[in-house]
Amino acid sequence: MSARHRTQAIVLKNTNFREQDKIISFYTKEFGRIEVLGKSIRKKKAKLRSFVQYPYFLEIDFIQGKNHKILTDAVLLNDFSVVRKNLSKISIAYKLSFLLQHFIREPEKDEKVWFLLSNSLLFLNKEDFSAKRSFFLYYYFLWNLLSFLGYRINLDRCSLCQKKISKNPSFSLEKGLTHFNCFEGKSISFELIDIFKKMEKNSLEIINEIDLKWKKSFKYLFDKK
Ligand SMILES: [Zn+2]
Numbered sequence: 001m002s003a004r005h006r007t008q009a010i011v012l013k014n015t016n017f018r019e020q021d022k023i024i025s026f027y028t029k030e031f032g033r034i035e036v037l038g039k040s041i042r043k044k045k046a047k048l049r050s051f052v053q054y055p056y057f058l059e060i061d062f063i064q065g066k067n068h069k070i071l072t073d074a075v076l077l078n079d080f081s082v083v084r085k086n087l088s089k090i091s092i093a094y095k096l097s098f099l100l101q102h103f104i105r106e107p108e109k110d111e112k113v114w115f116l117l118s119n120s121l122l123f124l125n126k127e128d129f130s131a132k133r134s135f136f137l138y139y140y141f142l143w144n145l146l147s148f149l150g151y152r153i154n155l156d157r158c159s160l161c162q163k164k165i166s167k168n169p170s171f172s173l174e175k176g177l178t179h180f181n182c183f184e185g186k187s188i189s190f191e192l193i194d195i196f197k198k199m200e201k202n203s204l205e206i207i208n209e210i211d212l213k214w215k216k217s218f219k220y221l222f223d224k225k
Contacts, residue, residue: 002063037068088131
């Protein structure tokens with residue numbers, strides 16, 4: 001018998017595999033991102049069939065098979081019903097999943113990423129968290145994820161000349177924050193730089209303090225054009 005592993009997990013996506021199976025991609029507390037085979041999980045009577053949807057929060061058991069990890073049991077911890085009922089919230093939740101799938105390919109335990117993901121979904125799931133603000137939650141997630149993965153953008157010094165930025169800051173996805181003279185990115189205000197600093201240092205509650213007027217500026221900065 002192979003050893004059983006148990007961990008909390010959030011479903012990122014599932015893909016049909018062979019006739020009755022699925023490959024489920026999870027972000028887990030203990031193992032980071034893993035792909036697990038759900039054997040016969042597409043059968044109508046399969047017990048775990050309804051559990052393997054994004055963004056379900058589960059406790060899963062699996063064993064290491066010869067070619068795949070194999071799901072043996074799952075308990076539903078949270079189905080994020082508030083998120084799933086709200087179009088703006090669920091579309092943000094999907095974007096979080098895409099970001100993780102894009103940036104994380106290998107199984108590697110990372111509790112910071114785990115808590116960022118699970119806490120973001122739990123926060124999004126609060127009835128009293130306005131869907132209008134879920135936009136900011138996406139950027140909170142993106143900003144902190146990049147930082148945890150080693151792509152932190154320095155918010156005090158120019159990424160090119162390394163000197164302090166005291167006027168004309170410029171932002172670009174390629175170079176981060178620079179002097180406008182060092183790299184002609186998009187102009188960004190110091191007020192907005194302060195918001196990014198706050199997002200780095202504070203828990204998710206900070207999202208409720210960001211003025212909605214900043215929405216356009218966020219869009220502008222992260223727009224690829
Ligand atoms: Zn510079």
